[in-house]
Amino acid sequence: MKPDTTIAGRTQLRPALLVTVLALLLGLAGSFVAVVLAPTAAHASGGATASCTVDSSTACIQGSIRTSEQEPATGVVLDVTGPGGFEGTAEVDGTGRWALPVTEAGQYTVTLDTDSLPDGQFLTNAEQDERMVNATLGANAGVIFQLSETEGATTGGAQASSFNWDRAAQQLASGIRLGLLLALAAIGLSLIYGTTGLSSFSHGEQVTLGGLLAYVFANQLGMNIFVAATLTVIICAATGFLQDAAIWKPLRKKGLSLTQLMIVTIGLSIALQYAFQYFFGAATVRIQTANPSTVTIAGVTLTTQSYVAMGISIVVLVLTGLFLTKTRTGRATRAVSDNPALAAASGIDVDRIIRLVWVLAAGLAGLSGVMLGLVLNGVNWMTGLQILLLMFAAVTLGGLGTSFGALVGSLIIGVIVELTNLVLPGDFKYATALLILIVILLFRPQGIFGRAERIG
Amino acid sequence: MDYVIDLIRQLTGEALAPTTAAFALAAIGLNIHFGFTGLINMGQAAFLLVGAYGFAISLVNGLPLGLAVLIGLAAGLVFALILGVPTLKLRGDYLAIVTICAAEIIRMVGRSSILTDITGGSNGITGSSYRDPFTALSPLPDGQTTILWFTYDNNGVNGWWIRIVAWLLVALLCLIVFLLNRSPWGRVLKGIREDEDAVRSLGKNVFSYKMQALVFGGVIGSLAGIIYVLPSSVQPDALGRSTTFFIWTALLLGGAATVFGPVLGAILFFVVRLAIRTLAGDFIPASIMSNQQADQFSYVLVGIALMLLIIFRPQGILGNKKELSFSV
Numbered sequence: 001m002k003p004d005t006t007i008a009g010r011t012q013l014r015p016a017l018l019v020t021v022l023a024l025l026l027g028l029a030g031s032f033v034a035v036v037l038a039p040t041a042a043h044a045s046g047g048a049t050a051s052c053t054v055d056s057s058t059a060c061i062q063g064s065i066r067t068s069e070q071e072p073a074t075g076v077v078l079d080v081t082g083p084g085g086f087e088g089t090a091e092v093d094g095t096g097r098w099a100l101p102v103t104e105a106g107q108y109t110v111t112l113d114t115d116s117l118p119d120g121q122f123l124t125n126a127e128q129d130e131r132m133v134n135a136t137l138g139a140n141a142g143v144i145f146q147l148s149e150t151e152g153a154t155t156g157g158a159q160a161s162s163f164n165w166d167r168a169a170q171q172l173a174s175g176i177r178l179g180l181l182l183a184l185a186a187i188g189l190s191l192i193y194g195t196t197g198l199s200s201f202s203h204g205e206q207v208t209l210g211g212l213l214a215y216v217f218a219n220q221l222g223m224n225i226f227v228a229a230t231l232t233v234i235i236c237a238a239t240g241f242l243q244d245a246a247i248w249k250p251l252r253k254k255g256l257s258l259t260q261l262m263i264v265t266i267g268l269s270i271a272l273q274y275a276f277q278y279f280f281g282a283a284t285v286r287i288q289t290a291n292p293s294t295v296t297i298a299g300v301t302l303t304t305q306s307y308v309a310m311g312i313s314i315v316v317l318v319l320t321g322l323f324l325t326k327t328r329t330g331r332a333t334r335a336v337s338d339n340p341a342l343a344a345a346s347g348i349d350v351d352r353i354i355r356l357v358w359v360l361a362a363g364l365a366g367l368s369g370v371m372l373g374l375v376l377n378g379v380n381w382m383t384g385l386q387i388l389l390l391m392f393a394a395v396t397l398g399g400l401g402t403s404f405g406a407l408v409g410s411l412i413i414g415v416i417v418e419l420t421n422l423v424l425p426g427d428f429k430y431a432t433a434l435l436i437l438i439v440i441l442l443f444r445p446q447g448i449f450g451r452a453e454r455i456g
Numbered sequence: 457m458d459y460v461i462d463l464i465r466q467l468t469g470e471a472l473a474p475t476t477a478a479f480a481l482a483a484i485g486l487n488i489h490f491g492f493t494g495l496i497n498m499g500q501a502a503f504l505l506v507g508a509y510g511f512a513i514s515l516v517n518g519l520p521l522g523l524a525v526l527i528g529l530a531a532g533l534v535f536a537l538i539l540g541v542p543t544l545k546l547r548g549d550y551l552a553i554v555t556i557c558a559a560e561i562i563r564m565v566g567r568s569s570i571l572t573d574i575t576g577g578s579n580g581i582t583g584s585s586y587r588d589p590f591t592a593l594s595p596l597p598d599g600q601t602t603i604l605w606f607t608y609d610n611n612g613v614n615g616w617w618i619r620i621v622a623w624l625l626v627a628l629l630c631l632i633v634f635l636l637n638r639s640p641w642g643r644v645l646k647g648i649r650e651d652e653d654a655v656r657s658l659g660k661n662v663f664s665y666k667m668q669a670l671v672f673g674g675v676i677g678s679l680a681g682i683i684y685v686l687p688s689s690v691q692p693d694a695l696g697r698s699t700t701f702f703i704w705t706a707l708l709l710g711g712a713a714t715v716f717g718p719v720l721g722a723i724l725f726f727v728v729r730l731a732i733r734t735l736a737g738d739f740i741p742a743s744i745m746s747n748q749q750a751d752q753f754s755y756v757l758v759g760i761a762l763m764l765l766i767i768f769r770p771q772g773i774l775g776n777k778k779e780l781s782f783s784v
Contacts, residue, residue, distance in 0.1 A: 199549050199552070199553065251767065254767070256766075256767065258549070259496060259548065259549070260766050260767070260770060262496075262549065262552065263704065263708070263762065263766045264762075264763045264766055264767060266701055266704070266762065267705075267759045267760065267761070267762030267763035267764075267765075267766065268759065268763060269701075269759070270698070270701055270755060270756075270758060270759030270762065271755075271756045271757075271758075271759025271760050271763070272759070273755075273759075274752045274753070274755035274756045274758075274759065275752075275756050277752045278749050278752040278753060278756065385697075389556065389557055389560060392553055392557070393557070396553065425568060425569055425570055427564060427565075427567065427568035427569060427570070428564065428565070428568060430560070430564060431560070431561045431564040431565060434557035434558075434560055434561050435557075435561060437553070437554075437557050438542065438554050438557055438558060441542060441543065441546065441550055441553075441554055442542040445546055445550060
């Protein structure tokens, strides 16, 4: 805090920061309960470990099968036939791996039992559920099977009917999960837009930063995931503070136009993306290496992390909503969103509110990144890049600058993205959301909750 | 000393590469959108991509070269019309969001597995499947030619023929932009950039002019796409959001609303990045910065350069600050 702060400014800011930090912390704390109550801890998932050791008289036919969400496809059965009437069966273990030792070199045929696939998962190129593999003694022979969550990638067989209610329910649940996590990040984007008019293209990188920091703390330094997440959120919020202090406030004072500011965020986004690649490489890193356990509620199977993440999201979103509607600072924030000049004239310190919005937005984006990394089983330099446009779609759909709109928009976009998979191949799931964005701009550019005079 | 000469040879070679020319063309197109008319098109890479797809798919299916080029350009025209109708009446940043989304949709549809038979899916279309008709047009004899220190195959994949055609096109378009810039049409565009309402009050159809600018710049973008893929291949992921941002960087670096700014910017963009990569690779030990990291480092600097440019010198190297308006 600067020395020239007025008393009024202090008293306004303190409770504001307090509520923000409390909101984020409470969300995390609430989730402890959820984890304690969860029946299976993350490392308890079962299945015999695939074991096969290569030596001079043994070859291992082996592979790794993961679901389309990159979770281990535990329990998938593979039948192996080979020379000399060899027949064997391998089952995918809790780490997603399977292996079968054979003692004779030659060509083997590996067949994936499609009935053993997890619900909602389909073999890509199902007409080829057999793989030929040449096994050489003293070596591993790898076999690749790829799973897809879309049936479009499969042809023929019993799964030819493209729609069933179980899958719809599963996709709907995934959609709500994505929507809630998207909302955390999108609300920040919406608040920034509302208070400053800036479409921040670097907001996606704030999400990535959260995921990668959580990876450093939880995976590299071995911290408890909740400690790691708390630290991450605090650091991310601090980056928001620093950004506003070092970049955005001086630029506002300098009188840069919004277009220029937008291009500055694009430059920042490029710099951050490649900085992430510089330090973390281009590969996906996992925050938790243990295999996620799954819980089935009402026919919908999601990982434990997903339920916890959804719970945290709801708590944090509710707290953010309460903050914006019930506290003095929150109301001031909305006043600035409505009309900065009028807010300033009525004694609100607009710069302080904007600073607070940056802190809040960066913290929420970081939290979203941590949980996206856990739910999607990994995070890489383009995690945020991929969801940035979904965030824009959500914010525009709900109405630019309205927080409640951002929440509703996120849920709609999340559900649409996942439900698209029911009728179209997975490639199209983001494309549909973006198409909807364009259609909204065509017919109702102010979004669901926006007012018509917002646009020019 | 040998090292310096070698480096200069590399850098000048990069400056004259067909890819650089393609980038220059794309930036010229974007300059018509942004520099002259004030349209914030954040999907220029998609114009390259539709142009490249239209061109390559036509050739793969046996159409003659001239028709393939026309189809590529028509694809850019249609894409511009589709983009322009819903957005040109809205405020500038809506155009930015719609164009970036539309560009992503084009890329995602192009790389989707359903269209593998047509677009090659995420693998794209290999250059050898559409390059031959263009190479066959070359009047140059086979073999190598050395001019100064530039030694290339006359008709090779990345040889003299494509280089000559690419840079002639850049020169031609610079001339066209120069002439248009002085024409009544160009003055109306600049008027729209400065004050849309004033132009409207003079009885001009602003929407129509904006659409003409969007289409013209977009078709130039598609032409850039054709040049871009001729020496390489059609890769949807190579023409994504990042490419759009790099074209913007090149344009703002050289100077928006100028004739030669886009060309200078594109050349500098490639040359400076190559210089950073090479110098970092040669002088910084691999234990501190590997070659791959040097490449990433060069992009980090691109991002920072873009930020600094737009803050401190938005008119770029050649531009005139009065000519530039970021009014949103």
